Amino acid sequence: MILKFAATIYNGVMSLPQGMMVTLKYFLKKPVTMQYPDQKWVMPARYRGVVSLIFDKNTGKHRCIACKNCVKICPNYSLAIETAVGEDKKWFPKTFTLELGQCMFCGLCVEICPTKALEMNKEYELATYTREELTRSLLP
Amino acid sequence: MKEDSAQDFITEEYLLNMGPQHPATHGVLRLVLRMDGENILDLVPDLGYLHRGFEKIAENRTYKQFLPFTDRLDYLAGMFNNHVYCLAVEKLLKITVPPRAEYIRVLVSELNRIASHLVWFGPFAMDLGAITPFLYAFREREMIIDLLESVSGQRLTYSYFRIGGVAQDLPDDFIVQAKAFCEYFKPKVDEYDTLLSKNIIFIKRTKNIGVLPKELAIDYGCSGPVLRGSGVAYDVRKNEPYSVYKDLSFDIPVGTIGDSLDRYNVRIEEMRQSVRIIEQVLEKLPGGEIMAAVPKVVKPAPGEAYARIEAPRGDFGFFIVSDGSDKPYRLKIRAPSFSNLSVLPELVKGLKISDVLAVFGSIDIVLGDVDR
Numbered sequence: 001m002i003l004k005f006a007a008t009i010y011n012g013v014m015s016l017p018q019g020m021m022v023t024l025k026y027f028l029k030k031p032v033t034m035q036y037p038d039q040k041w042v043m044p045a046r047y048r049g050v051v052s053l054i055f056d057k058n059t060g061k062h063r064c065i066a067c068k069n070c071v072k073i074c075p076n077y078s079l080a081i082e083t084a085v086g087e088d089k090k091w092f093p094k095t096f097t098l099e100l101g102q103c104m105f106c107g108l109c110v111e112i113c114p115t116k117a118l119e120m121n122k123e124y125e126l127a128t129y130t131r132e133e134l135t136r137s138l139l140p
Numbered sequence: 141m142k143e144d145s146a147q148d149f150i151t152e153e154y155l156l157n158m159g160p161q162h163p164a165t166h167g168v169l170r171l172v173l174r175m176d177g178e179n180i181l182d183l184v185p186d187l188g189y190l191h192r193g194f195e196k197i198a199e200n201r202t203y204k205q206f207l208p209f210t211d212r213l214d215y216l217a218g219m220f221n222n223h224v225y226c227l228a229v230e231k232l233l234k235i236t237v238p239p240r241a242e243y244i245r246v247l248v249s250e251l252n253r254i255a256s257h258l259v260w261f262g263p264f265a266m267d268l269g270a271i272t273p274f275l276y277a278f279r280e281r282e283m284i285i286d287l288l289e290s291v292s293g294q295r296l297t298y299s300y301f302r303i304g305g306v307a308q309d310l311p312d313d314f315i316v317q318a319k320a321f322c323e324y325f326k327p328k329v330d331e332y333d334t335l336l337s338k339n340i341i342f343i344k345r346t347k348n349i350g351v352l353p354k355e356l357a358i359d360y361g362c363s364g365p366v367l368r369g370s371g372v373a374y375d376v377r378k379n380e381p382y383s384v385y386k387d388l389s390f391d392i393p394v395g396t397i398g399d400s401l402d403r404y405n406v407r408i409e410e411m412r413q414s415v416r417i418i419e420q421v422l423e424k425l426p427g428g429e430i431m432a433a434v435p436k437v438v439k440p441a442p443g444e445a446y447a448r449i450e451a452p453r454g455d456f457g458f459f460i461v462s463d464g465s466d467k468p469y470r471l472k473i474r475a476p477s478f479s480n481l482s483v484l485p486e487l488v489k490g491l492k493i494s495d496v497l498a499v500f501g502s503i504d505i506v507l508g509d510v511d512r
């Protein structure tokens with residue numbers, strides 16, 4: 001009885017070095033961990049970050065025509081637009097807000113936009129101190 | 141002081157709450173254990189902590205809008221959730237998906253299956269006291285997640301499938317990277333074997349623990365590795381092939397007696413099989429369209445449809461009733477984890493408290509899937 005017990009423990013202990021060998025192999029290799037706050041991620045091209053309007057580099061204008069397709073498709077109702085008519089008789093968004101706390105980063109709004117006015121940027125550190133900060137205006 | 145203390149000593153049963161905040165419940169689940177000393181008399185899973193009411197939400201969203209919500213059901217296997225939802229809606233709409241899209245779907249799904257099994261493998265080992273496999277499993281999983289992120293843009297909540305196809309084609313270097321991953325991953329599974337599967341301590345803790353007989357598994361509606369571990373070779377991919385699975389060759393691993401070790405072995409072998417599928421898909425991937433012609437507003441004719449797939453945790457189904465409007469009239473989700481969890485009380489009766497984790501881990505549930 002005691003012998004059997006001892007044998008079991010012996011067998012168990014003896015099966016450990018096998019696993020240890022695997023660990024030891026990695027011990028001698030380079031670490032795989034990234035030191036996060038010091039090193040930053042490079043996000044892939046398709047990464048879906050925060051929804052934002054694309055502004056033309058030269059003219060500083062966006063392409064939104066205030067059609068509200070994005071507002072309608074949004075499954076979580078996180079976008080809101082107030083429209084207005086400009087002097088050139090064209091619609092434009094007077095305000096354009098995103099409730100970041102409500103957004104689920106699905107990208108449907110970007111996909112549906114007829115003028116390709118929206119994009120999802122590469123931001124990923126999105127925690128804020130107050131709830132109000134989560135409401136973002138897409139317009140400058 | 142007194143000699144008769146042994147007779148006077150009154151023992152009684154007691155209730156032990158495991159969870160809702162317990163590291164080994166992998167989510168929020170409360171297991172109420174009725175105990176006699178260290179022996180388990182009964183167990184009642186108390187669930188619902190993660191209930192978000194997705195079936196009701198679906199009734200208030202258009203068909204296209206509901207897709208991102210499905211990511212959040214079984215959050216370790218987002219691609220499968222997308223897939224089964226799209227299949228159900230496509231059935232309602234009677235759309236045929238282009239072959240390239242179907243192959244891409246299978247490709248990303250099988251990658252996702254490996255990632256999901258790795259998240260089971262690591263924590264399962266950790267629950268039993270082996271910490272190293274966890275780190276290795278997550279190292280490999282990270283590579284898959286990076287691959288899937290480069291395709292879909294997100295790490296877990298992919299929303300990559302669309303009704304009628306997939307959102308975007310694969311990125312340029314994806315095929316090369318996926319091949320490289322397969323080559324990298326194959327020896328890793330053998331390494332897990334050395335680390336854990338052959339470890340005598342691990343075998344002692346799982347062999348003959350939580351035996352689930354065939355009949356009981358079928359009675360409870362178990363599916364996936366839990367059912368196959370009990371020796372029933374049932375896999376939706378083989379028994380009712382959807383997508384392009386009938387063109388691919390792969391084996392269905394089964395266990396013999398249905399103990400925790402059998403369920404473990406089935407999943408380990410499934411990872412190998414998934415690699416096999418991925419390699420075939422990468423070989424066969426046809427060119428062409430990735431989206432079928434889908435109306436701008438999805439409004440299926442009145443009727444109903446049921447689609448099912450083999451998710452990492454089992455038979456996963458969506459039942460949709462359409463009343464002809466742009467929103468589902470009723471949507472019912474058949475979650476594999478729910479049925480698999482319901483069999484847990486049968487398995488742990490008479491075991492010791494420390495065995496609960498071995499059995500519970502081998503069942504592999506995701507609470508997002510159980511509670512919905």
Ligand code: SF4
Pocket residue numbers: 051073074075076077078079098102103104105106107108109110
């Ligand atoms: S990403 Fe999705 S949830 Fe967020 S604003 Fe766009 S449509 Fe709405």
Ligand code: SF4
Pocket residue numbers: 063064065066067068069070071081112113114115116117118
């Ligand atoms: S869909 Fe595009 S153009 Fe229309 S309101 Fe939204 S951002 Fe503007």
